[in-house]
Amino acid sequence: MADLIIVSVPVLGDNYVHVAHEPDSGETAVIDPAVAEPVLAVLEDRGWRLTAILNTHHHHDHTGGNQTIKDRTGAQVVGNRKDARRIPGLDHGVVEGDTIRLGEQAARVIEVPGHTSGHIAFWFADATPDSGALFCGDTLFSIGCGRLFEGSPAQMWASLGKLRALPPTTRVYCAHEYTEANIRFALTVDPDNPSLRGRAEEVARLRARNTPTVPSILGDEMAANPFLRADDPALAARLGLSASDPVAVFTEVRERKDRF
Secondary structure, X not given: OOOOEEEEEEEOOOXXXXXXXXXXXXXXXXXXXXXXXXXXXXXHHHOOEEEEEEOOOOOHHHHOOHHHHHHHHOOEEEEEHHHHHHOOOEEEEEOOOOEEEEOOEEEEEEEOOOOOOOOEEEEEOOOOOOOOEEEEEOOEEOOEEOOOOOXXXXXXXXXXXXXXXXXXXXXXXXXXXXXXXXXXXXXXXXXXXXXXXXXXXHHHHHHHOOOOOOOEEHHHHHHHOHHHOOOOHHHHHHOOOOOOOHHHHHHHHHHHHHHO
């Protein structure tokens, strides 16, 4: 099985549109195309044939390029069946546990409500021999998570739990370059975490060279990202919530981030 070739296209200042190509079949998918022209330029430059548009959720900065790209390439739009009325050009509705094929590669659909009620993620378990690739939209960021526009803290914590259960070698392709700002906040709630401090130093070096911080590694996120550590007694104690359950800890961290 050929490895996926993944190109992350920066758009709109801090968005990433990810393009995944399976070389044996020549099939290609674009994940969350905010705009069309940069994606079409990558396809033309590399001579790739687009077959699928994968949407994690309905927000315009993830679907704004759907119709133009579909019209120009004939690609099928894939998104949550439960959110069909909000996904432009939807052809193929999917739900939890469904599989999307890209040549010999396959992505499992994971429902992750919280940021929006219909948010999903796509997990290619065998993207390379050493790691999978998770396209998680705005559910999980590097050292952060999405705002709760349509879901509850309990929903988001459960959704993040699904992602935490994936192999720690998984590469996390989130949809925004928010890592520096997320780290500034995270250090206010978890300042003594050596994994977080190490990530802060790494990100400072990357951004000084204008290098992306995406993808990150799930195992590193589990050690450094406070939104994935709401069940860690050390973080709960730092917040004065030692007697609280993880949802309460997560809620406190999310509310502090919203005010930061």
